[in-house]
Amino acid sequence: MRFLLILFLCFCSNMFSQEDIVAAEYFKNGDFEKALLSYQRLYNKSPNNNTYLIQLVKSHQQLENFQEAESLLLNQIPKFNYPPLLIELGYNYQLQNKLYDAEIYYNKALETLDENPNYVFAIGKTFEDKSLLEHAITAYEKAMALRPELNFNVQLARIYGEQGNVSKMFESYLNFVEINDGYLNTIKRAFSEFISEDSENENNIILRRLLLKKIQSDQNLLWNELLSWLFVQQKDYNKAFTQEKAIFFRQPESLDRIEELALIAQADNHLDIALNIFTYLTETAQDADTQLKAHYYRLQIKTQMATPSDYPEVLSAYQDIFTEYGKHTQTLQMQISYAHFLAFYKHNSQEAVSSLKQSLELPISGFQEAQIKMELGNILVLEEKFNEALIYYTQIQRNLKNSTIAQEARFKVAQTSYYKGDFKWAESQLKILKSSTSQLIANDALDLMLLITDNKYEDSTQTALKLYAKADLMAYQNKTSEAISLLDVVLNEHRGKTIEDQALLKQAQLYEKIKEYHKAENNYLSIITNFSDDILADDAHFYLAELYRTKLNQPEKAKDHYEKIIFNYQDSIFFVEARKNYRFLRGDAID
Template identity: 40%
Template sequence: MRIFFAFIFFFGIHLGYTQNIQIARNYYEQSKFEKALASYETIYSRTPSNSQAVIGLAKCYRQLNRSNDAISLLNKNHQNNPKQLIYLVELAVTHNLNSQAEKTEATFNKIITLLQDNPRSGSYIGNALQQYNLLKPAIACYKIAMEQNANFVYDLEIGRMYGELGDFGNMFSSYLDYIIKKPNYIGLIKRRMDEFISEDPENETNIIFKKTLLKKNQIEPDILYNELLSWLFVQQKQFRKAFLQEKAIYKKTDDGIPQLINLAFTTRKAKAYEISKEILNFVIDNTEIESFKVNAHRELMQIRTETSSPINYAGINKKYLDLIELYGNGRYNMGILLDYARFVGFKQDKKTEAISFLKKLLKRNLPNIQKAKTEILLADILVLNDKFNQALVHYTKAEKRVKGDPLAQEARFKIAKASYYKGDFDWAKTQLNVLKSSTTQLIANDAMQLALAIEDNTKEDDSLSIVALKLYAKGELYTFQEQTQKAIDSYQQIIDKHKGNEIEDEALFKQANLFLSLNDTEKAAANFEKIIQFFPTSLLIDDTYFILANLYVSLEKTAEAKNLYEKIIFNHADSIYYVDARKKYRKLRGDDIVN
């Protein structure tokens, strides 16, 4: 029983000290330094060995311009407890604030010397110095910890601090060291480095990064360095050099085909079609894995379609039929079959033939996921043919086949879109409200945007708003049906006859992007400029700034582009375009480095 009461007694004392420390800390955080000082002094008088009280007192002394008291307190307590290196950190901070450079340096050196005997404290002391932005000694402390114990990996923190110091060579070197130790984090490191790398191969940091990679690879070759060189060349749009790196990886590992296909996707997206075709043909010639061959053929067919005029469609049709004959009974044939149906329905405008082809596919004994994809494409082509009710039936079947799969959410979104296209806004909104919480972020965002557009234009019994919304829906339908001029005309009716309507800015934006697809940059720019002038609070304003700024760059209107990038940087820090806008702005400004 005595032991129990003794435990309760000492526990109560400890709890009291903890509460007192928290009270003192709260005073300090509220800038009530006199009250914080009094609280810490009370704690210190009772428990002089309490490190939190010592540090709290030192901080209060500094805030109250009593630096000598802080120095005296810290020296005394370090002498009494030499293993508490945190006292030396606070002492260095105090000397540094007093501009006592020699004493600051001497204290840092003392910390480093003592850490050699106690390297476990390296990360703790390094972090403490980092909090005070004393980055060079912090780096030294982290390095001591790593030298003494191979299990300690602080290259990420060290790299970030080198970046803050503007030492980009050591920053990249530290990040590369981290990747070698933790290769699964290569995506994270690419995102970190992306802030410093630009599209310009002559940019100083690009050159530093390339040199660092090559030097590391010479000293201790590793495939990861080839992968990062490829990534760098992609950022610089030097796709042929990236292809060479990916081929080197393939030859060294015999396992680089997926990365080559991904590079082909990237080059196709950038409209670098010739190099994309070279990569895909290399894949076809150098793999026996059927899925890779099929994917490469499919991508080649997409490129042929994108780069050909309708006069060449008969030749593309024949090539599809040859591929179907070659792979028609294989495991991976469905992708080619669906691509062919899409080509026939959308590009050749043979909707009846495409519908018949897909209905025959549905009679096969297919897995549910493949049947659902077929149902969705069939429904898409029915929408292409303005047969909305039949399309809704097939979208619904697809959703039921794969409940719980992201494909089911795609089908539900298409149900909402088809209802929206035909003017059934209430039912569309019901479907969209369910999709707002979709696990697929892209669908959730698209659903939210469309639901808002419907809600804004149907919240009141305003026939004009509903007419405008129907025109807007018609414009989106025509865009889906690849009837670009009809879509432009539909949006123009909103702009001409429904000025001031909630949806006018969106009509201008959609129409501008259609003008861009036709390379009519003058009309596109005029639309974007109207959004900025008349709809400065539009939800599309940051999109408008960014697209128009890029357009101005292509038109060599540098001053106008810089102005728009600035607006994103200073007024839209939460925009998805923020990082790219900052990089592009600094390039236009002529900065040597990107930080």
Template identity: 50%
Template sequence: MRIFLFIIFSLAMCTQTLAQNDALAQQYYEKGEYKKAVIAFEKLYKKSPRKINYFIGMINSHQQMEDFDTAEKLLLKEIETPKLKRLNPILLVEVGFNYDLKRDSVNANKYYEKAVAYTEQKASASYGIGRAFEKKSLLDYALRVYKHAMEVNPNYNFLNNIARIYGEKGDIEKMFSSYLDLIKDRVEQKGYAQRIISQFLRNDPNDENNTLFRKLLLKRNQDDPNLLWNELLSWLFIQQKQYKRAFIQEKAIYMNGDYSLQRIFELANLSIEDNDKETAREILNYIIEKSTQDSTIIRASQSLLQLDIEAVTDGNYDAIQLRFEELLAQYGRNFRTILLQRDYANFIAFQKDDPETAIAYLKEAIEIKLTLRQQAVVKLALGDILVYKEQFNQALIYFSQVQKALKNDVTGQEARFRVARTSYYKGDFEWAETQLKVLKSSVSQLIANDALQLKLIISDNSLEDSTQTALKKYAKADLLYYQKKETEAINTLEDILQNHKGEKIEDEALLMQAKLYEKRSEFDKARLNYKKIIEFYKDDILVDDAYFAMAQLYLNHFDEPEKAKQFFEEIIFNHQDSIHYVEAQKAYRKLRGDSVN
């Protein structure tokens, strides 16, 4: 037993030593200490002659010192009398490359051809030799090797290598075609291929590469109909924000074999997120028409109702209320329609301004036999409406119940944030801050960001003013904003700006007031507020919010993309830690015409 343990220990020590020496040799090479690298790699190769990388490391070190003659002698000797009595064919590529470095193209090509010929006799060597050619950027030779291997043995698949080589050569059409061949042959590679292809596409449908890729897909779909080509066309149109065209492809997929409406539902959500509400409506109506599942019809109807609520401009919600009531009459008030019931209650409270009816409605919903999560949905909605009515203590009871029931869940953390926000509304800043400290490390980045933002508002504005007068006014304005009492909120914020000049709360008040102006389409007033933050509070934490908001204003409302680009630049180059950084980067690249993955 002791002998056995000794052997195991010795082998482990040898392996560790070898690994350390390997790392040392690589370190010498990377630091440009090539003489030391030669000695280190030579020692390693003597101990492990099967590891050809050590020999090649030694050769590369000689080449870095421009000692091509020594490298040539070592290579030819290894080819003629290999240590393992069997030629490693990638050395034929290494010899050829060494001749290339000596500017001897005749001998270089001679050995490259020998390497190719070797694969023609022994196709199993194709991958190793092909990769050796690729590493030396000898792309045409690598293509020959891979293509021949696939011709003689259909089981070999080097389409990924071939596509990558065409990409490096700048032959975009052949690269696209090769990736399409790869996807068809191995559908599990679709995600990988899409990531590579997306690097060559832009958001612009008229871009040369986008046009080329679309034509290739359309031709394949015509010559060899396959739902795969429809999926890729849909994917392309989504990259180009052409949701209506993507919808045409998704309908074809649905009608010809994929009988799930999930893909189409996801497209509807993308359209909503990107503010293409016309297409979203068309998609949602299609889902309602085609689906045979009540749950799907209810979900689509909910989304459609939310779009229609947002579209109301005259305050007349009677038709929408009737649709809610018809749906609930058709599908019943039960666990399946709990989200629809929640939406209806929110509609009654916030759009119809009848919170009492909404509260009574949700209290009835709690009595339905529900899961813990479904109960949480109802209680959170109930709490929100009680906050709207300024019945803070009752709201806190419901939020706290959800927090305790799902304390290790995102929903529980959302409930905790509502506890903090409600405490802040009622002026209990100390308790609010206690809750927010916990939420800074929430698993939900959105909750964590909101918690941090609210915590900073409270802490920054509590130090200088022990009475917290300005903070109380600001919290009141925030509550009025939540209650959709926009005029009162703007006036309360104006009170802060007039009577608390120079206090820390001023930039916060300017920002909230600007958002309210935007909501009322008073874009010039909003711009003036953002400008004040940038001019007078350029070192404060809200300046990146102001830059981002200004960029959006110039992009979406003033139609001045060049000015928008300047504000996105400020975030990209001077505020890399901003929560807007990623979105600013994407928007900036899109305005500049770069590809956006």
């Protein structure tokens, strides 16, 4: 008997569930008469179910049966202490434009908070659902005044955002995160929808003023952290550095945040401030690891910014570090960097190779050995000793199978084979790398494979491709002017061949390197004009837009080319960045 009862209850429950779904579907599709009948049946079977009642009321309202809706609510309200029913009745009056009567019942709902502030969860949501935002604000603020431990600042912030009251929205979010700092990243994401990279944007100014006010009245470092974050969004890295130093001064446990800021500034090509921050780290850090890491990045930046006349100073800085810290496993990255500088900038490959071979004698791990051999291979390619370089790359592949550095070594094998004109072997290696676990390696492999595949059949002697590969090698060897001249040969002697747009693009990038920006501009425009249907058209639009935006100070032209990518090349790898930069130039908030 008990089993039959359970079975019957399960059957009834399932039946109710199905009917509920049907009723909801009718309402969703605008078939309100059928929805009314379905909800009436459900309510008749469960007269204590306020969900069915409210849906029944809504169905009546859609059919403008306001009196029937009113009768249902007036009949139900005395039976249940459920304040949202008062709001529903008030809203029924509002739909009839009886605003005075509506306000009476809205206020009655709000008055129930005096009896029990916990009613606010249902009251606030009901007001929000009906877009009665001022009443929702009143409900949340009243509940928090009655019960200070309640925190509805997120709800308030969302409502203020809908109303366009950005100042109060920011203030509510700040009040919330002050008590719930675990939600800091969530709040940052919310802020990012309203601020932009422009420090003069009105919303940026509002947030900055609120944070500065908080800092003046409250010693909570959370405000310094948020202000630093805002400055980073604006690319005001120097101001962010000031905030990070203030945080470190009061909490000197770790320099990780300052190091992260330096890396962000470096990645964004703000080299002067990045250099300044890394210098601060070398002077402030107490442990050798942090000092060495800062020295390493500092020298990378100094090398990047240096002209040949500055090279003796860079060389001296390396030697000073080895004098202070020694040559052992802790300074291994510095040793590899030093060898790279000797070979690629001082053109002293012999000393670089000798230095790296000494590093191989240290008690190092297999991965560290692979890093040294990778640089040895790179230097041998620089010297055009391709076969010796291939030996080192192959050793890395064999010793660290399936690792990222092994995949990088395979790419180096392919690239070296390409440089020496062995396109068939290069292509076979690149096909394997297309599915590399490293997206960067996979993309590089695909680009090189397409270059070879697109150009290897047009000329049986592959003269144009060999010339291009030689120019590519010269670019790798920092022989920029020679590479540009050789690409001129490709463009003059192989005009109309498939290699032409690739040569124009490569040459444009080399022109940018030596700051011949207008020559680069002409190359990009030539690709856009003459090869608009080819695979490099979106590359040309993007690089030209970047050139206009960052070097030539022509934002309107930059916008035009970003717009071309957005509307004509939606599958481009540059689409997301183009859209972001376009919106920034247009003055939109950060997406």
